[in-house]
Amino acid sequence: MSRSFGKDTSSIRQEIKLYEQMIADGSHDVNPLYPPLTRLIELLSGSIQHNDSAAIDIKRLKTQLEEMNRSLELATHIDPLTGLANRRDIMKKVEQEHSRAQRHQRTYSLILVDIDSFKRINESYGINCGDDVLFEISCVLRECVRSEDICSRWGGEEFLFLLPETGIDGAVSVARKINTSIEMTTFKVNRPGIKVTASLGVCEYKSGDSFIDSVKRVEQAMLLAKVNGRNRYEIAA
Incomplete structure (x- = not known):
């Protein structure tokens, strides 16, 4: 649309120059075309300003629409609290x-x-404080994995990692790092700070399983870590 406006205004400007030249070439006093040509030039100049303004408005709206589409696309993939x-x-x-x-x-x-006993954090310090802790935990978790690994917020106080091209030994090494990193961090969202621990489930892809089976296995392993005392990891059967 802005291209069309550009062509229109260029044509109008050429017409204005032509009319101005016609007026300049004639006698203003005796040329009967002078008054209507003058009015026409004023109208055409106003048309140019209107078209230019409309083109700018359309460009601005288009930019805003593109930004809204990008935000909507991100919202379908990204957890708003942790990123x-x-x-x-x-x-x-x-x-x-x-x-x-x-x-x-x-x-x-x-x-x-x-995250172990996370409900107690919300009850003791409030939901806003709990959200702050979750955000800081997400920052710690990011530092525990490679750039090609994917860390996600699975729901509530749960986080799921996908480690491509990683066998069980590599996954266990990451799990140990996560356990240690969380336990050693003081989350300073409230004085004197909050200490938390986490229970982890670890599983490797098993041939013949569906991806849903893999998710169920890692959930069962995490629940076993809870049963066995928390602040630990368990390997799925």
Whole structure:
């Protein structure tokens, strides 16, 4: 639309120059065309200003629409509190990685992290403080994995990791790092600070399983870590 306006205003400007030249070439006193040509020039000049303004408005609206579309696209993939991938996005990526592992005889691992006794934090300090802790935990978790690994907020106080091309030994190493990093961090959202621990489940892709089976196995392993005392990891059967 702005291109069309550009062509229109260029044509109008040429017409104005032509009329101005006609007036300049004639006698203003005796040329009967002078008054209507003068009025026409004024009208055409106003038309140019209107078109230029409309073109600017349309360009601005187009930019705003593109920004809104980008925000909407991000909202379908990103958890708004932590900035991590959300449950929908990680499920899609696990399914894709599972298909790739099946096709190419590769492997991957999952780690599910659940913050121990998190309900107590919300009850003692308030939900806003709990949200601050979750955000700081997400920052700690990001530092525990490679750039090609995917960390997501699975829901509530749970976080799910997808580790492509990683066997169980590599996944266990990451799980230990996560356990230690969380336990050693003081989350300074309230004085004197809050200490938390986490229970983890770890599983490696198993040939013949569906990606849903992998998710169920890592959930069961995490629950076993809870039963066995918390602040630890368990490997899925």
